Each structure stands twice: as structure tokens, then as C-alpha cells.
Amino acid sequence: MTTTIRPAARADVPRILEFIRSLAAYERAPEAVTATEASLEREGFGPNPYYFCLIAEHDGRTAGYALFFYNYSTWVGPGIYLEDIFVEPELRGLGIGKLLLERVAAIAVEKGCARLQWAVLDWNTPAIEFYRAMGGEFLDEWRNVRVTGEALRRLATCGGADGACAP
């Protein structure tokens, strides 16, 4: 039984979307995925891609994926943010997730990145233990904040070039 890791190609997009939906279901948010094959193709396989993706194949079958982009720290410069990592449930325990994470780490080092970062749900104990074993450090002093939807539009209305809500 062999596992190989390769960069995703445009033809993998339908499978990537299946993986994304499976991961969202595992993360208890199956309805949160609004991405489509067309959006994933446009955003990942154009001239200035928003993301990069690796595919794991196990015995010739697509078994999982890792999807990342470059982020930036004003303290230490460019880094990699691992948005998604996922292995099909029936293929877990074979080291496939480890191979994916190692390949992302290798890309980070090749590109001169000082950090590889990601996020995990606090109830996902198997993942937390795996990440700790891989040398992951938990940044529990930091809280993530997000503005979306109507709140984002409201904030943006004030911040347009005409400074509509300026004091």
C-alpha cells in the first residue's frame, strides 16, 4: 500500500469540492459551503490563485487533501496558513494526514516561511493530539474575530472613498 502526495490539478476540482463538503459535515457545518466547482476553479487555478491544494492518493485512489494559502506576519514575514486538511474516514490511521502535513511543512521551508499555522475546533480531540505530536503550539491567548454579511456591509458603508460616515 503506497501513498503519494501531488499538487492538485484543475481536473481535481469536483473531488476537492466533495472533500470540502465532507470536512464541513465533520465540522458540523454542512450548510456552510457555498463554494461551487466554478468558484473553486476560478479562485485556485487562475493566474493569481487565492489558494494551493495538495491531493493524497492511496493505492491509486484519492484519499484526502490539504489546502493552503500564504499569509503574512509583520513580525517574521511570509508564512503558510493551512485552511483545510482532511483524510477520508475509512483511510485514517494510515499516516496519510501526516504525509499531507509534512509536505505542506516542506513547501513552507522551501519558500522561506517562518511559520505554518492553522485552526482546529476545540472539541476535535483526535486532531488536537495529532497536531501536538507534530510539534504544534497552541496560541490560546488569541481570540479570532470575524465580521460578515450585514455587519460587514454596514461597516463598509462608512469606509467608502467618500467617507460617508466620517465624523
Place this chain on the structure above:
Amino acid sequence: MTTTIRPAARADVPRILEFIRSLAAYERAPEAVTATEASLEREGFGPNPYYFCLIAEHDGRTAGYALFFYNYSTWVGPGIYLEDIFVEPELRGLGIGKLLLERVAAIAVEKGCARLQWAVLDWNTPAIEFYRAMGGEFLDEWRNVRVTGEALRRLATCGGADGACAP
């Protein structure tokens, strides 16, 4: 007294580095900044910038900055990650931070981003209250994980193209 928000130019790099160091000192990590004027110039003002920066000017004086990059959600597509936002201590309470955040939100909406996201230290109560007032939602179910330094190199050694540590 007027505040204006404008995109940073290459000539702002020395001032941006001062702001970054001031913010790091406020965040109790003054020694963490390894960025230099040269690295900030290369990474933010080349053909494929890693980050974008806005400068706030108050009565003709640089008063603060917001620094961001584009991230990617496999659920909803491109977003903006606000890495830093900072206003000089003696100029707080004048709405300058709000103007910076509003302008970043306006850029997010202009670019079709569904989310604006950032992180805050859990003891930074004034910032937390400000973000909540701006419509920020706290994602406290998610824990941030990071691999850096020796742990990153070790992980990367296994993940090279030759798969040195493959099972």
C-alpha cells in the same frame, strides 16, 4: 481636526516599522519583530505583494495603520485577514481606529470578500469591546495552532520531494 486614510507608499516603510514595533511592545512581545525596512519593502511593495497597508493621518501627522492580506475560505471564498491595526496611544479616542477598520471593510466589500477576520489577545479588553461594537463575532470554538523553528524544519524534512521519512 481631520483624519484621512490613504494607501501606504514605499516611502512609508520606516514609519510602518515603527508602528509594528509599537504594536508588538503593546502586545508584550517587543523582541518578536525580526522584520526590517528591507523585508517590509520587498514583501509589500513588489509585483506580488504579501500584504497591503493603509495609513491614517491626523492633522497631517501619521497616526496609525492597518495591514492586511487576502485569505481564503473553502466555504465562502476569498476574504481579508487584518493582521495589524494600531493607533498611536496619544491619538486614541478620536475614531481613527474606526476609520481604519471601516476602510478595510470597504475594500473587502469592493473586492467581493464575504469575510473580514482578525485576532485579538484575550486580555485586550478595550480592543475586544471596540470589535464587538463594530459587529465582530468571536469564534471561540476555534484554537489556533502553529509550527515554527526547529519543529517546522523537522516536519519539513519528512515531507520533502524524496519523502525521506515515508513509511
